[in-house]
Amino acid sequence: MFSSCDWFTGSARFKPSEQVKLPIVGSSGNFTSYFGAMKWISKANSILHEGYTKHKNRAFKIAQLDRWRVIISGQELIEELRKAPDDNMSLEEALGEVLKYSLGQQLLDNTYHIHVLRTQLTRNLDSVFPDVKDEIMTAFEEIIPSSDNWVSVNALETFMKIVTRVSNRVFVGLPVCRDPEYIRLNMEYTKQVVKVAILVALTPCFLRPLVGRLFSPVNSGVSCAMKHLGPMIDDRVRKYALHGSAYPNKQNDLLSWLIEKAQGSEQEARNICIRVLAVNMAAIHTTSMTFTHAMFHLASKRQFIAPMREEVENVIKQDGWTKTAMSKLHKVDSFLKETLRFTGLSSLSISQIALQDYTFSDGTFIPKGTMVSAAAGAIHHDKGVYENANTFDGFRFSGFREQDGENLKHQMVSTSHDYLSFGHGRHACPGRFFAANELKAMLAHVLLTYDFRMEIDGIRPLDTGIFANTLPDPKARMLFRRRIVQ
Ligand code: HEM
Numbered sequence: 001m002f003s004s005c006d007w008f009t010g011s012a013r014f015k016p017s018e019q020v021k022l023p024i025v026g027s028s029g030n031f032t033s034y035f036g037a038m039k040w041i042s043k044a045n046s047i048l049h050e051g052y053t054k055h056k057n058r059a060f061k062i063a064q065l066d067r068w069r070v071i072i073s074g075q076e077l078i079e080e081l082r083k084a085p086d087d088n089m090s091l092e093e094a095l096g097e098v099l100k101y102s103l104g105q106q107l108l109d110n111t112y113h114i115h116v117l118r119t120q121l122t123r124n125l126d127s128v129f130p131d132v133k134d135e136i137m138t139a140f141e142e143i144i145p146s147s148d149n150w151v152s153v154n155a156l157e158t159f160m161k162i163v164t165r166v167s168n169r170v171f172v173g174l175p176v177c178r179d180p181e182y183i184r185l186n187m188e189y190t191k192q193v194v195k196v197a198i199l200v201a202l203t204p205c206f207l208r209p210l211v212g213r214l215f216s217p218v219n220s221g222v223s224c225a226m227k228h229l230g231p232m233i234d235d236r237v238r239k240y241a242l243h244g245s246a247y248p249n250k251q252n253d254l255l256s257w258l259i260e261k262a263q264g265s266e267q268e269a270r271n272i273c274i275r276v277l278a279v280n281m282a283a284i285h286t287t288s289m290t291f292t293h294a295m296f297h298l299a300s301k302r303q304f305i306a307p308m309r310e311e312v313e314n315v316i317k318q319d320g321w322t323k324t325a326m327s328k329l330h331k332v333d334s335f336l337k338e339t340l341r342f343t344g345l346s347s348l349s350i351s352q353i354a355l356q357d358y359t360f361s362d363g364t365f366i367p368k369g370t371m372v373s374a375a376a377g378a379i380h381h382d383k384g385v386y387e388n389a390n391t392f393d394g395f396r397f398s399g400f401r402e403q404d405g406e407n408l409k410h411q412m413v414s415t416s417h418d419y420l421s422f423g424h425g426r427h428a429c430p431g432r433f434f435a436a437n438e439l440k441a442m443l444a445h446v447l448l449t450y451d452f453r454m455e456i457d458g459i460r461p462l463d464t465g466i467f468a469n470t471l472p473d474p475k476a477r478m479l480f481r482r483r484i485v486q
Contacts, residue, residue, distance in 0.1 A: 019367040020068050022061045025051035040064050044468040045377060048347050052378030059364045065202060070366060071348075073375045078417040080360055081372060082350055082425025089352040091427045094371055097353070101212030102196035103281075106274065112261050113275040117430040120257040121170070125437055127252060128170045129323040132438060135169035135177065136162070136445050146449055146482040155295060155478045160187055160288035166438055167283050171254040171276060172229060182228045185221060186280040192217035193281055198467075218274065225273040233259065233269040254279065279431075286345060287435050291442060292472040293463075294339040297392055299453050299478060300460035304394040308332055312444040326440045332447075334398035336439050337412040340421035342392045347377030347468040349420035350427070376420035377468070385418045412436045450480045 026039060026047050040047060040062065048071060051060045057074030072081060081089060096108045107113075139162045140146075144153055164186050168177035176182050196215045203211045236259050239247040245260055258275050259267060266272075298304060311331045319325035351373040358366040366372055383389045386396070397410040408414060413432045415424040422429040429435070446452065454460070454476070461473035 019365075020061050020070060020370055021365065022059050022070060023055060025054065025060050025062050025071075038065070041467060042465065045347050045465050045470070048375050048468065049378050049381075052375045052382070056382075058362070059360070067371055070364075070370055070372045071375050072360075072364075072372060073379055075417045076362065077360055077364070078350070078374050078420075078424065081352065081374065082417075084352070084358065086426075088354065088356055088358055089372065090355050091350075091352050093353040093355060094351045097371075099193075099197060101200045101208050102193045102216055103278065104216065104218050104274070106271075107278050110266065112263075112266070113258060113279060114430050116254070116257045116261050117279065117434070120261075121254065121431070122433045124252060125433060126323045129321075129326075129437070129441075131169050131173075132166060132441055133321045133445075135166045136441055139165040140445060140449065144450070144480050146480070148482055150479040150481045152455060152477050152479050154474075155476050156288065156292045156472055156474045159291045159295070160284060162442070163288040163291065163438070164280070164284050166442070167280070167287065167434075170434070171279060171283075172232075173251050173253045173255070176228050176232070179228060181224070185224045185228075186277070186284060189217055189221045189277055190281045190285050192221075194285075218277075221277050222270055222273050225277055226269060229255070229273055229276065230269045233272050237267055237269075283431055283435070287438060289345055289472055290336070290340060290435075291439055293343040294336055294439070294443065295446070295452070295478065296454070296460045296472055296476065297339055297343070297394070298335070300458055301392060301394065302458075304331075304335060305447065307395070308335060308443075309447045312447050316444070316448075321441075323437065326437050326444075329440050329444060330398040330401050331395055332440050332443050333412045333436070334396060334401070334410070335394040336436070336443065337397045337410075337419075337421075338392060338394050340412070341380045341386070341396075341419065343463060343470055343472075344377055344380055344421045345469060345471075347375070347470070348373040349376035350374045350423050350425065374417075374420055374424075377470075379418055379420065449483055451483050452478055452480045454478055 047062055051062060051071055052073055054060070055073075057077070059070050059072045059077065061068045061070050072078065086092075092108050092111065096105075100108055143158055143161055144151060161183060164183045165177050168182070168186070171177070172182075192215075196212070196217065199215060200208050200211055233255065236251075236256060239250070240259055250256055255272070255276065258272055262272065262275075308331050311329060315325045315328045319328065351371060354366045354368050354370050354372065357368050360366070379385055381389045397412075400410040401407045409416075413422065413436050415422050415428045417424060422432040455478065461476035464471045464473065
């Protein structure tokens with residue numbers, strides 16, 4: 001039986017799998033565990049569901065090509081995992097396992113950009129909202145013109161372009177956020193990093209550095225980003241050095257916030273570009289796939305359209321297009337949260353690697369070097385956790401929010417041990433407040449501006465499962481036309 005990371009020759013720091021004394025789900029013999037690991041690529045969701053059904057609220061292990069992964073569920077274990085200190089259980093280490101080869105070690109060694117997202121980006125949501133709204137209106141009108149005739153578009157690609165523009169209005173500002181080459185760079189960079197990460201996961205450990213060197217998109221991505229951002233960064237760094245943080249005509253965007261927080265060589269334009277690309281990577285695919293999933297649900301379950309339109313019209317009439325208005329869109333928020341519950345992007349969450357041997361309070365022993373994750377997808381579809389869990393109920397959470405004292409708990413951004421789409425705890429997604437705001441504004445705009453339907457009317461396209469991810473059909477098309485108000 002293979003040990004963690006002995007996919008041909010593993011790293012010595014990982015202990016043999018026999019020390020992970022847990023029930024196995026899937027195959028277990030020497031040959032069959034590799035077979036089981038191959039099955040993980042296309043059948044991860046059903047393997048996880050089987051494991052959860054048999055071992056709910058406890059731990060089990062599954063075979064992956066390079067290691068065993070321990071899967072946990074239940075309030076106690078999940079709360080314990082999220083509270084475990086970073087020098088015991090590490091997200092960076094888990095991400096670094098593959099991303100260090102595709103994305104580079106520098107981002108993992110210094111994560112100040114995450115702090116910037118948690119603080120400046122989130123605090124500035126109010127002040128950047130007019131830009132977000134302006135970019136949503138302009139991008140939609142240019143990319144999906146609201147004509148009297150139906151216009152057919154590839155949904156995922158179209159939404160990704162719009163999300164890239166809108167996000168980058170706040171990341172780097174005008175005019176770069178509208179530059180087609182810059183948009184393509186950010187869309188392709190992410191795809192390339194994910195492809196290389198998958199290639200790395202399928203490669204024997206000793207060859208991984210070589211695969212990273214040959215295929216990592218970092219150098220070419222940074223060269224292209226420098227063309228668009230380099231002179232702007234140099235100019236801002238100069239002004240910042242001369243006048244301090246309140247220099248004249250300072251733009252209120254991620255680029256400025258990064259420059260202010262960067263220390264030493266991190267202030268060099270090339271290094272700032274690496275951070276901007278990394279934030280785009282975390283933001284664009286997650287947000288655009290979530291929006292695509294939501295639109296596929298909405299176009300195939302049309303009963304949710306009229307109540308959300310009414311809500312948006314009422315709230316905008318009262319508060320205008322503002323961040324405050326977005327926080328009052330309870331039905332829209334609920335619909336997006338239900339999308340993340342029902343078709344979450346990943347069936348796993350809060351993945352961490354044990355940096356030291358760790359024993360959970362129920363006695364589950366996790367040897368150093370073991371990857372541990374929570375069974376998010378299975379929890380989200382557990383009838384014991386969510387009533388009618390296998391039914392998409394767009395207003396499930398807005399209903400709860402009407403009850404006394406329940407308002408905040410059921411917001412899209414509120415994480416918990418049974419809602420894990422943004423992770424949970426210290427490392428919960430730092431961009432989720434921005435993402436929720438952007439997604440709500442986009443959905444509200446679409447509801448008021450367009451009539452829309454699936455190309456095959458009323459039928460939600462099938463999702464694709466790869467590893468533990470649930471991706472919306474990348475080929476599916478949607479039709480849009482100017483909304484006819486009845
Ligand atoms: C609907 C959209 C999004 C979803 C579903 C999502 C989901 C997640 C999840 C599940 C994690 C891992 C948390 C954990 O393991 O505990 C994460 C981490 C992260 N997300 Fe998001 N995310 C979204 C949007 C964004 C956006 C818009 C940004 C940036 C503006 C962003 C930046 C990040 C970063 C930097 C991390 C790593 C955090 C760390 O290492 O501590 N995400 N996200």
